[in-house]
Amino acid sequence: MAAADPVGELAVLWRAAATLDIDELSGRLVEVARAAGSLSELPLALTVRMYLLFFSGELTAATELIEDMEMTAAAIGSTQTPFGALGLAALQGHExxxxVLVESTLREVTPRGEGIGITTTEWATAVLYGGLGRHDVAFAxxxxxxxxxxxxxxxxxxxVELIEAAARAGSQHRRAWPCGSSRR
Structure with missing residues (x-):
């Protein structure tokens, strides 16, 4: 597979990922980080696990990991971008x-050019407003x-959130597709 074929590469990666038990893998990642005493790796492992729990609808278990992350950050004297609290608040509809979390996260990640942080705030905003029935805001x-x-x-x-917001907001949004050419 040539490096110039990103679609082919993604297909290979998705097929490989389909063979993994992501729930088991994310739990193991947290286990190994804790067992190794790797406090610098634990926040990332907790975040990966947390989001898997979000997408599985297991918000109570995810909340426990957010608390664990906050304690870990305090123990090592670090501040962590509040991706867990942001995701949970969005899923629970706490506008x-x-x-507040989007504003503070953007203040923190934008100067560093941290694309995942910026994209996470956009996802959280879309989830929040989609859940609140404000599909125009979610779409944007x-x-x-x-x-x-x-x-x-x-x-x-x-x-995923874009497709849902477009479907719920009406036909004018489907014509204003922001991902490349207009699709119908």
Whole structure:
């Protein structure tokens, strides 16, 4: 497979990923980081696990990991971007919390050029407003995030939110497709 064929490469990666038990793998990642005492790796492992739990609808278990992450950050004297709290607040429809978390996250990640952080705020905004029935706002936020499909952690999830917002917002949004050419 040539490096110039990103679609082919993605197909291979998705086939490989389909053979993995991502639930088991993410749990093992947290286990290994804890067992090794690797406090610098634990926040990333917790975040991966947390988002898997979000997408599985297991918000109570994800909340426990958010608390674990906050304690870990405090123990090592680090501040962590609040991706867990942001995702949870969006899924629970807490508009005020999401607004504050998006603003603080963008202040933190934008100067560093941290694309995943920016895309995560767009996903969270889309989820929040889609859940609150404000599909125009969800469409705009998801459209921004879906332009970054190369960010495999959150870009594709923005695309999912974009499709839902377009379907619920009406035909004018389907004609204004932000991901390349207009699609119908």
């Amino acid at each position: 005020d919390d999401v607004t 936020a998801a459209g921004q995030g879906a332009q970054h499909l190369d960010n495999l952690a959150m870009g594709p999830w923005c695309l």
